[in-house]
Amino acid sequence: DGGITQSPKYLFRKEGQNVTLSCEQNLNHDAMYWYRQDPGQGLRLIYYSQIVNDFQKGDIAEGYSVSREKKESFPLTVTSAQKNPTAFYLCASTRAPNEKLFFGSGTQLSVL
Amino acid sequence: SQELEQSPQSLIVQEGKNLTINCTSSKTLYGLYWYKQKYGEGLIFLMMLQKGGEEKSHEKITAKLDEKKQQSSLHITASQPSHAGIYLCGADTGGGADGLTFGKGTHLIIQP
Numbered sequence: 001d002g003g004i005t006q007s008p009k010y011l012f013r014k015e016g017q018n019v020t021l022s023c024e025q026n027l028n029h030d031a032m033y034w035y036r037q038d039p040g041q042g043l044r045l046i047y048y049s050q051i052v053n054d055f056q057k058g059d060i061a062e063g064y065s066v067s068r069e070k071k072e073s074f075p076l077t078v079t080s081a082q083k084n085p086t087a088f089y090l091c092a093s094t095r096a097p098n099e100k101l102f103f104g105s106g107t108q109l110s111v112l
Numbered sequence: 113s114q115e116l117e118q119s120p121q122s123l124i125v126q127e128g129k130n131l132t133i134n135c136t137s138s139k140t141l142y143g144l145y146w147y148k149q150k151y152g153e154g155l156i157f158l159m160m161l162q163k164g165g166e167e168k169s170h171e172k173i174t175a176k177l178d179e180k181k182q183q184s185s186l187h188i189t190a191s192q193p194s195h196a197g198i199y200l201c202g203a204d205t206g207g208g209a210d211g212l213t214f215g216k217g218t219h220l221i222i223q224p
Contacts, residue, residue: 004154006154035211041216042216045210045211048211056210058210058211090154092155094211098142098143100145101145101155101157103154104154106152106153
């Protein structure tokens with residue numbers, strides 16, 4: 001079955017540590033997105049990529065980095081510069097603009 | 113940037129009753145998407161509306177987009193425990209390339 005796989009489901013970060021969240025899709029979608037979800041805040045866009053080897057900052061990109069070396073993969077790194085990383089992170093993809101987003105099952109990141 | 117206001121923020125409904133969730137935009141909606149989320153999980157696509165006055169139904173859920181394309185409603189008839197969760201509206205901001213802008217969500221609780 002086609003879909004988006006996020007891993008791990010739960011992740012813990014120590015002070016000063018970088019952590020990477022995985023997002024893989026086998027839907028053959030060109031566009032991929034990372035959103036952050038906080039209680040009462042809705043979803044906020046971190047980064048997005050329309051094509052391999054290209055990506056753009058979203059509304060809250062500070063303290064995060066991404067790469068898009070393969071069409072299927074769009075990993076998100078939460079760097080030590082992100083001072084408030086505790087949140088639920090959602091990866092999404094779409095075949096084309098104006099079409100619905102498909103979402104992964106999310107990663108809950110917490111700080112130790 | 114486009115803002116989406118969802119109301120109510122939370123809703124407790126007795127099983128079997130009808131309910132309505134609203135989503136209002138500060139700008140014209142090029143596309144309006146409704147998603148459902150179980151706590152700690154990804155978003156599941158429900159329906160997409162694009163044309164003014166459009167209405168779509170799936171099982172007991174009906175979504176409408178007003179003629180001015182600035183407000184949408186989601187109506188659930190004869191609610192069931194399986195309807196419980198978070199409902200989010202997402203809007204196409206004009207080109208779709210940078211994903212969707214989301215409302216803060218409506219938490220729906222179904223009381224037996």
